[in-house]
Amino acid sequence: MKYQFDFAPVLEQWPLLLQGAWTTVQLSFLSTVLGFVLGTMCALARGSRHGWLRRLAGAYVEGIRNTPLLIQSYFLIFGLSSAGVTMPILVGAVLALVINIGAYSCEIIRAGIESIHKGQLEAAECLGLSKAQVFWHVILRPAVERVYPALASQFVLLMLASSIMSSIGAEELFGVANRVQADTFRNFEIFVVLWVVYLALSYAMRAGFWLLGLIVFPRRRKLGTPL
Numbered sequence: 240m241k242y243q244f245d246f247a248p249v250l251e252q253w254p255l256l257l258q259g260a261w262t263t264v265q266l267s268f269l270s271t272v273l274g275f276v277l278g279t280m281c282a283l284a285r286g287s288r289h290g291w292l293r294r295l296a297g298a299y300v301e302g303i304r305n306t307p308l309l310i311q312s313y314f315l316i317f318g319l320s321s322a323g324v325t326m327p328i329l330v331g332a333v334l335a336l337v338i339n340i341g342a343y344s345c346e347i348i349r350a351g352i353e354s355i356h357k358g359q360l361e362a363a364e365c366l367g368l369s370k371a372q373v374f375w376h377v378i379l380r381p382a383v384e385r386v387y388p389a390l391a392s393q394f395v396l397l398m399l400a401s402s403i404m405s406s407i408g409a410e411e412l413f414g415v416a417n418r419v420q421a422d423t424f425r426n427f428e429i430f431v432v433l434w435v436v437y438l439a440l441s442y443a444m445r446a447g448f449w450l451l452g453l454i455v456f457p458r459r460r461k462l463g464t465p466l
Contacts, residue, residue: 248423249432259415260436266329266411267398267444270336274397275390277337278344279379285349296345303342308403311335316407332404332411340397347389351382384456391448395441402437412436 284296303311312335316328326334355378363373383390405414413433420429 242427244428245425246428246432249419249425249428252419252423255415255419256412256432256436259410259412260440262329262410262415263398263401263412263440266332266336266401266404266409267394269333270340270397270401271394273333273337274340274344274394277341278348281341281345282348282352285345286352300342300345303339304346308335308339308400309406311339312404312407328408332401332407332409335404335407336397336401339400340393343393344390347386347393348382351384351386352378354385355382387448387452387456391445391452394448395444398440398444399437 281296281299284292285300287293287296312332315335315338316326316331319325359377360373363377368376401411402413404411405417408414416429416433420426423429
């Protein structure tokens with residue numbers, strides 16, 4: 240059996256595919272920023288002196304990391320709607336991605352914080368630094384610098400995982416591609432295009448994190464290892 244390759248019907252839908260790719264970028268950007276904030280807060284909570292706060296953050300991390308993102312997104316969109324709590328699809332998609340990546344980034348950032356030697360904290364106190372200065376200059380920034388490559392990789396994986404949001408009706412790249420596939424019946428061609436676009440997005444995102452590393456971490460820039 241001979242298959243006739245024809246990318247023309249798929250490429251004719253480039254405005255729709257571009258719109259889906261832009262939605263994927265928006266979902267990824269918002270989820271990355273908010274997920275980093277949530278992960279940082281949870282990492283600090285896991286190292287808190289208050290036992291109830293440690294247990295609460297630990298339960299969140301374990302509950303999210305040991306359940307599928309698909310189930311989490313279904314619960315937020317369809318499960319909560321059954322209980323009378325409704326939200327726009329894109330809001331629910333961002334919320335699901337933020338909750339999911341927050342748990343993973345929490346453990347990565349926590350590893351960075353735990354790598355800070357206690358002697359550095361004692362030295363900072365001896366220098367008379369305020370608690371805010373110690374937190375920013377001695378704890379958080381060096382911790383994030385140490386785990387920055389792992390964080391960047393995790394956020395790239397988040398962008399790829401955003402394709403799951405098509406299952407709840409989000410019109411991101413994969414969801415739009417399914418519509419194009421149904422209209423053109425060019426299954427092989429649409430998945431080739433998807434492969435190329437997701438690969439391009441991944442490289443673009445890694446390049447963005449590389450540039451961000453050059454700006455935020457001068458020491459890594461001097462060493463030539465921003466990622």
